[in-house]
Amino acid sequence: xxxxxxxxxxxxxxxxxxxxxxxxxxxxxxxxxxxxxxxxxxxxxxxxxxxxxxxxxxxxxxxxxxxxxxxxxxxxxxxxxxxxxxxxxxxxxxxxxxxxxxxxxxxxxxxxxxxxxxxxxxxxxxxxxxxxxxxxxxxxxxxxxxxxxxxxxxxxxxxxxxxxxxxxxxxxxxxxxxxxxxxxxxxxxxxxxxxxxxxxxxxxxxxxxxxxxxxxxxxxxxxxxxxxxxxxxxxxxxxxxxxxxxxxxxxxxxxxxxxxxxxxxxxxxxxxxxxxxxxxxxxxxxxxxxxxxxxxxxxxxxxxxxxxxxxxxxxxxx
Numbered sequence: 001x002x003x004x005x006x007x008x009x010x011x012x013x014x015x016x017x018x019x020x021x022x023x024x025x026x027x028x029x030x031x032x033x034x035x036x037x038x039x040x041x042x043x044x045x046x047x048x049x050x051x052x053x054x055x056x057x058x059x060x061x062x063x064x065x066x067x068x069x070x071x072x073x074x075x076x077x078x079x080x081x082x083x084x085x086x087x088x089x090x091x092x093x094x095x096x097x098x099x100x101x102x103x104x105x106x107x108x109x110x111x112x113x114x115x116x117x118x119x120x121x122x123x124x125x126x127x128x129x130x131x132x133x134x135x136x137x138x139x140x141x142x143x144x145x146x147x148x149x150x151x152x153x154x155x156x157x158x159x160x161x162x163x164x165x166x167x168x169x170x171x172x173x174x175x176x177x178x179x180x181x182x183x184x185x186x187x188x189x190x191x192x193x194x195x196x197x198x199x200x201x202x203x204x205x206x207x208x209x210x211x212x213x214x215x216x217x218x219x220x221x222x223x224x225x226x227x228x229x230x231x232x233x234x235x236x237x238x239x240x241x242x243x244x245x246x247x248x249x250x251x252x253x254x255x256x257x258x259x260x261x262x263x264x265x266x267x268x269x270x271x272x273x274x275x276x277x278x279x280x281x282x283x284x285x286x287x288x289x290x291x292x293x294x295x296x297x298x299x300x301x302x303x304x305x306x307x308x309x310x311x312x313x314x315x316x317x318x
Contacts, residue, residue: 063076063095112159161220175214178208179250179252198237237256286302
């Protein structure tokens with residue numbers, strides 16, 4: 001606006017100067033010439049301003065077309081007016097998030113395919129061997145097939161649980177539940193496995209009363225945590241499951257004296273399909289624990305360091 005005013009003032013001054021020099025008879029001519037020059041300059045300024053204003057919008061339109069064509073993650077230069085700069089930043093954040101989600105989805109599909117392929121390969125190989133007469137259809141071979149089908153069933157159920165949690169449609173059938181008694185019951189089922197591995201498995205129960213929980217889902221939480229703890233605890237180690245009052249809620253704690261995790265592993269422990277090194281399992285256990293506890297209105301934390309074991313705390317509201 002200041003530029004346009006300056007141009008008009010300059011044109012008026014030029015007209016006055018020329019009319020003064022050449023006489024009043026030329027005033028009208030010089031006014032027309034001055035204003036013509038002024039209008040031309042003002043027009044150029046306006047055109048440039050419009051182009052400068054529309055350029056960021058053009059960037060957004062072009063980038064949107066590239067994303068539509070599959071180039072997710074496309075970024076635009078942050079420029080223009082305050083509103084356009086805010087829009088560009090929001091677009092870049094959206095595009096970056098879209099790229100991250102796309103990559104996570106691809107990785108998820110690849111991991112699911114890998115986890116499904118392993119038991120299917122074992123089942124197919126054994127069945128073909130039986131049909132070709134290489135293996136007898138006896139109890140040991142059939143039990144192995146049954147174990148692999150159960151592994152498939154667990155994986156499919158885990159994936160279903162994660163899918164329902166993501167959609168916010170995870171059903172909970174709540175009822176008054178004694179969390180301490182439930183933990184003792186679940187841990188008792190792991191007794192033979194712990195004894196066979198040479199690991200001391202104990203339960204510490206506190207007086208916590210009853211909570212409004214889905215016992216089947218919480219049983220799954222405890223089972224996943226104890227399975228992980230036993231898997232990473234060597235012979236001679238200890239796994240402890242404790243239930244006690246913590247503030248205005250109740251805490252379920254599972255700790256072990258296993259190998260522990262470094263800072264990177266702790267940060268990614270709840271990521272789906274993530275496993276430290278060559279660890280066994282599909283890498284879904286802790287992710288499911290987090291989703292199930294949050295579905296109950298609680299939260300989960302994990303503490304660990306190399307050589308000191310791992311402690312997972314699940315807090316449920318009362």
